[in-house]
Amino acid sequence: MKRRAITVLFKRNHISRESIQRLDLLLLTLETIDLNCSESLLNLSNNLNLNKVLPNKVTIWKLRNNNPMRKSFKNNKITIESFEALTKLAVEMSKALYPYIREILQSRDNIDKNPYSWNDFKKRFIELIYERLNINSMRVKKLIDPKGNDEILIKNLLTLALCSTDQGYQKLRTSLLNF
Amino acid sequence: MLQNQLIFNQSSVSLEIIGLPDYSNNENKSQISIISQWKLMIIDKPLIEGNIDHLKSIMGAFYSYANFLINNDNAFYESKFIDIKAENYFTHNVLLKSSKPNVKPLKIKIGNSVLSDIINCFDQFNSSIKVRKVNSVILDKHPKKGFLIFINKDKIFSILLPPLISLCSLFLISSTFIYLYNLSEDNDKKALINSKKSLQLHSIDSIKTLI
Numbered sequence: 001m002k003r004r005a006i007t008v009l010f011k012r013n014h015i016s017r018e019s020i021q022r023l024d025l026l027l028l029t030l031e032t033i034d035l036n037c038s039e040s041l042l043n044l045s046n047n048l049n050l051n052k053v054l055p056n057k058v059t060i061w062k063l064r065n066n067n068p069m070r071k072s073f074k075n076n077k078i079t080i081e082s083f084e085a086l087t088k089l090a091v092e093m094s095k096a097l098y099p100y101i102r103e104i105l106q107s108r109d110n111i112d113k114n115p116y117s118w119n120d121f122k123k124r125f126i127e128l129i130y131e132r133l134n135i136n137s138m139r140v141k142k143l144i145d146p147k148g149n150d151e152i153l154i155k156n157l158l159t160l161a162l163c164s165t166d167q168g169y170q171k172l173r174t175s176l177l178n179f
Numbered sequence: 180m181l182q183n184q185l186i187f188n189q190s191s192v193s194l195e196i197i198g199l200p201d202y203s204n205n206e207n208k209s210q211i212s213i214i215s216q217w218k219l220m221i222i223d224k225p226l227i228e229g230n231i232d233h234l235k236s237i238m239g240a241f242y243s244y245a246n247f248l249i250n251n252d253n254a255f256y257e258s259k260f261i262d263i264k265a266e267n268y269f270t271h272n273v274l275l276k277s278s279k280p281n282v283k284p285l286k287i288k289i290g291n292s293v294l295s296d297i298i299n300c301f302d303q304f305n306s307s308i309k310v311r312k313v314n315s316v317i318l319d320k321h322p323k324k325g326f327l328i329f330i331n332k333d334k335i336f337s338i339l340l341p342p343l344i345s346l347c348s349l350f351l352i353s354s355t356f357i358y359l360y361n362l363s364e365d366n367d368k369k370a371l372i373n374s375k376k377s378l379q380l381h382s383i384d385s386i387k388t389l390i
Contacts, residue, residue, distance in 0.1 A: 098299075102190060102292050109269055109290030151268050154291065155251065161295035162245045165302035175249045 015083045017068050019176045023086055024067035026172075028132070029156040030093045032125045033100050037093070044092050045085070053085040060086070069133045069140050087176060091169045094160040101161045108154060122146070125153060183211050185310060187303040191222040192296040194304055201311075212311045221297070224287050227275065235313055236260040237275075238301050244271075245298050 031037040038057055045054040054060055063082055065074045094101060107117035126144050133140045143149050163172040187194045194217065201212035217234050219227040227237070240261045247254040254271075256263040262274040271294055275285040289297075305312060 099190075102295060105269075105295065106290065106292040109292055154268050155248075158291050158295065159249050161291070162249055162298050164295075165299055166306045167302050171246070171249055175246075178250060 015066075015078050015080065015177075017066070020063075020066045020078060020083070021069060023083070023090060023176055024064050024070070026090050026156055026160060027064065027086070027093075028128055029125070029153070029160060030090065030097060032121055032128055033097050033104070034093070040093065040096075041089050044089050048088060048092065050085045050088065053082050054089070060089075069137055071132060071134050073134070083176075084173060087173050088169055090160070091163055091172055094164040094168070098161065098164045101157055101164070105154070105157055105161060108150075122149070122153060125149075182215065183209060185211060185307070187300045187307070189296040189299040189303065191293055192300050193220045194218070194300040195220070196304065196310055198310075210309055214310075214313070219297070219300075221287075221289070221293060224289070224293075225285060227285075231313070233260060233278075238313060241294075241297055241301060245294070 027037075027041075034040055038060070041060055042054075042057055045051065045060075054063075059082075062074075062076055063078055063086060064070070065072050066076055066078050067073065104117050104121045107114050107121075111118060126146070126149075129135075129140060129144050133143070135141065135144065143152060159172070159175070162168070182197050182199055185196045187196075196211055196214055197216040197218075198211040198214040200206040200208060200210040204212070206212060214231045214234065216230075217228060219237070221227075229237075236258060237260065240256050240258055240263055244254055244256045244263045247256070248265075254263070254265045260276055260278070262272075262276075264272045264274075266272050266288070269291050271289050271291075273287045273289060275287070277284065304310060
């Protein structure tokens with residue numbers, strides 16, 4: 001009872017913009033790898049019994065629009081439940097796509113021998129950003145700068161790779177809510 | 180007595196655990212509760228092995244390091260047995276220090292792909308029901324950014340340094356001007372007094388001559 005009271009007292013209800021921004025960027029990274037990601041996300045939400053929180057593609061899209069970097073940014077209220085559901089989807093997707101994520105990371109590690117996967121990933125990521133994000137924003141300009149975006153892309157991929165396990169959800173949730 | 184063996188694989192990394200079940204707890208024959216030996220095999224890298232303390236230390240190190248990376252912090256870990264440092268954002272230097280005397284430390288360079296494979300292997304090992312847990316994920320020990328944002332030294336310096344420098348420079352420049360102004364004022368005053376005195380003397384002299 002005492003423990004429950006403490007968890008209720010310290011339960012976080014507010015999701016910062018940085019948190020949703022980072023989560024959306026991770027989902028964008030997954031979308032870069034899986035061309036049919038929106039469909040896969042919906043299927044995953046059905047499989048994980050997240051229908052109540054994420055019943056359709058539009059709900060997922062609306063939640064992701066809380067990212068201030070987006071062209072269609074809208075300050076909708078995002079609940080902790082929907083944020084956690086999106087995080088779960090990101091982790092499950094990264095589990096499914098781990099071989100591809102690893103391949104891209106390895107391609108960047110040995111860029112002299114095998115640059116193809118990395119270059120393809122980078123090209124598609126930039127295309128997606130042009131399509132979805134507000135290019136006038138300074139943060140987005142950093143993301144599309146081909147000389148300076150390597151670090152951000154590697155960090156996103158590595159975060160997904162390190163969280164693609166059974167304990168990954170807990171790790172990613174803690175990390176995102178700390179922002 | 181035959182020992183049990185469990186292998187956890189992930190692409191370029193495999194973790195082998197050898198040990199015995201705890202029969203005093205009526206455990207299964209296939210269970211491993213007493214780990215006697217472990218081996219961490221990474222393709223193209225030397226074999227890493229040791230006792231249970233070494234495994235605990237290495238797992239703790241890799242988990243802490245991974246958490247620093249996930250949290251976008253400066254990734255760096257140092258302990259008695261192992262140091263992990265980031266050379267750049269795609270290479271990590273692992274320095275393994277032997278507990279035996281006169282054995283040189285082993286330095287291994289790993290990429291992001293191998294690092295994620297190692298963490299995956301450790302996670303498989305941690306979540307396996309056939310082995311007793313060795314090390315839980317050190318997530319709670321990580322400081323919360325939200326609470327400690329104001330105690331971050333770098334941020335404090337970057338926020339406070341520019342106004343401090345500007346205030347100091349303003350104070351220095353203005354104080355020198357005040358000093359110069361005072362000097363000139365003093366000189367003016369002295370000149371005035373001197374001129375007054377000379378005038379007075381002159382007037383006294385002229386009166387004397389008149390008399």
